[in-house]
Amino acid sequence: MKCAILDDYQNAALSMADWSTVTDRMDVKVFNHHFDNKDELVAAIIDCEIVVIMRERTPFQRELLECLPNLKLLVTTGMRNNSIDFVAAAEFGVTVCGTRGGGEGTTELTWALILGLTRKLVLENEGVRSGGWQSTIGVDLNGKRLGLLGLGHIGTNVARIGQAFGMEVMAWSQNLTAEKAEAAGVTLASSKEELLESSDIVSIHLVLGDRTRGLIDARELERMRPTAYLINTSRGPIVDREALLEALRNGQIAGAGIDVFEQLRMIRSGRCRMCLLHRILVM
Incomplete structure (x- = not known):
């Protein structure tokens, strides 16, 4: 049998x-x-019965699946993958499965972005390395409001850590109930607008x-x-990228921590800078 592992850009899978x-x-x-080219992809994996894919980097839609007659098993990192045509996979006899995680890694990364932004870690690190010294004042989280768009498993974990920092936590989603919010010790926002207008940090934990x-x-x-920060460790298209860049350029918000992208590319414009090494978008 033959197995292909796709998009292992860090050469870490094995x-x-x-x-x-x-x-x-x-x-x-x-x-x-x-x-990037479908024909090249098909030529590379056409003899494989098993393909392991890296999340949503390579879509497996009907037009690709029908070109892979030997494919029997498609494995994706993560249980949710919007880039797979599950109906077509079933029609072609391809079993689709994914790795299950508890979201702890995403929770930790969310807080790495929050702390990195509020404490200006990238900016201050670069300043010291270039011969400077502290040029900013960090933001204390205690007493601030953390607004969560989504209160699923990951959102609830993020809320728990926010509470440990002494933050007031508010949440909203279209399906969130008062009972679920109360069980997590979180205030239910009356609307998305209320959450955005009153939060010091807004973190997104929704399904695309x-x-x-x-x-x-x-x-x-x-x-x-x-003075607010926006954090997105969910899915890139939930946030309008161009609108976010414009908001950062104009100082409408203090900064954004981004770990997900609709199309990954380096952006450098004016005072807005994307530091991909630390996955933090800072002003």
Whole structure:
């Protein structure tokens, strides 16, 4: 049997698990580069019965699946993957499964972004390395309001840590009930607008769908405080990227921590800078 691992840009897949139990029975091919061309991708994996994909980097829609007659198993990192056509996969006899995690990594990354932004860690680190000294004053989290768009498993974990910092936590989503908010010790916002207007930090923990795509656009960003920060570790398209960049350039908000992108690219414009190394978008 043949197995292909796609988009392993860090060349880490084989070191993240014990593959020795299967490598004696199958040929494992690792691709570190991304295939932009469908024909090139098909040529590379057409003989594979198993394909392991990195989240949503390579979509597996009907037109691709029908070109892979040998494919029997499609494995995705993470349980949710909007780039897979599950109906077509079932029609072609392809089993789709994913790795399950508790969201702890995303929770920790959310707080790394929050602390990195409020304490200006990237800016101050670069300043010291270039011969300077402290040029900013950090923001104390105690007593501030953390606004969560989404209170699922990850949102609840983020809320718990916010409470440990002494923050007041408010949450909103279209399906959030008062009972669930109360169980998490969180205030239920009466509306998305109330949450945006009153929060010092807004963190997004929603599933991407028709109702959430572009949920945070220019109008919503205008509602946020000029001292507020926006954190997105959910899905890139939930936030209008161009509107966010404009808000940062104009000082409408203090900064943003971004770990998800609709299309990954370096952005440098004016005072707005994306530091991909630390995955923090700062002013």
